[in-house]
Amino acid sequence: MEIDILGIDLAKRVFQLHGADRRGHALHRSKVMRDDFVEAVRSLRPRVVAMEACSSAHHWGRCFRDMGIEVRLISPQYVTPFVKTNKNDSNDAQAIAEAASRPTMNFVAVKSVEQQDMQAVHRVRELLVHQRTALINQARGLLGERGVAMAKSPEAFKRAVPRILSACEGEVTSICQAMVLEIMQQIQAIEGHIERAETWLKSFMKRSPLCKKIAVVDGVGTITATAMVASVGNAKEFRNGRHLxxxxxxxPRQYSSGGKSQLKGISKRGDTYLRTLLIHGARTVLRYVAGKTDAQSRWLQDLIARRGYNRAAVALANKNARVIQVLLSSDTTYRSSATAR
Incomplete structure (x- = not known):
């Protein structure tokens, strides 16, 4: 029995295996417990192991890759159409094996431990930023009910609170002031954690040649560079920049029928966090584009005049994503349009 591809439905304790030959004929079906999982896969000696790209898939992918087995990770949304009849572990494992055998299937690269470390720091930092925003909004709401208007940004908020609390009397009682000060202390503690997370990201940046390589792109800083490398690695899983x-x-989102092609707004598929970082970085570039005469600045100035500020920001983010794919997947170095001859 020679198993060409082994589809695995991952879980916490019980794993479903489905082995098939090159023609897709089922050769093996079994359930194994977590303690016996690695040894069961080793004994089957498959050429390819296929799994859905879930939380633990990268860990198992590294384990099987160290055994000399080819690993293919598939986005869960691409597996769903291959599930026959009812959904259960056995059918899911079979669907994973069938999906992974398709020649046109797109696969997810197995992340390294360092990539997962970077991604973990980004997730923690994002959580802390959300918590800080929630606390600021809570304080603004408490003071807004007492007739006090507050700025939205964290910097303006921190500057305004001491002045407002010292000047306000009447409805801003001592209890209200105490609650706002309590929130301020929590915000300061969270900002300390955010600074620590950003220090870790800077450390990753110094050690990673790929991060340094793409950080020179206009609109890409430490946070965006480390997030991109953590998510896509060397980007060789993507055919070209447009694919990334x-x-x-x-x-653009496409809606075509009867030979007529219609393009709408951006699809907003995929990684929301990366998309947000790229667009925010593009907005930063647009703030300083006025009066510049290099090729990119002239292109952006014309784009802002014709299509507006927001579309120009998305267009630059799109362009940066394409440039990043080329830089990560090849030996090409970036030359800014401001310095290119």
């Missing part, structure tokens, strides 16, 4: 841009959701 489409994966992030920065290309």
């Amino acid at each position: 841009s489409a994966w992030i959701g920065l290309v």
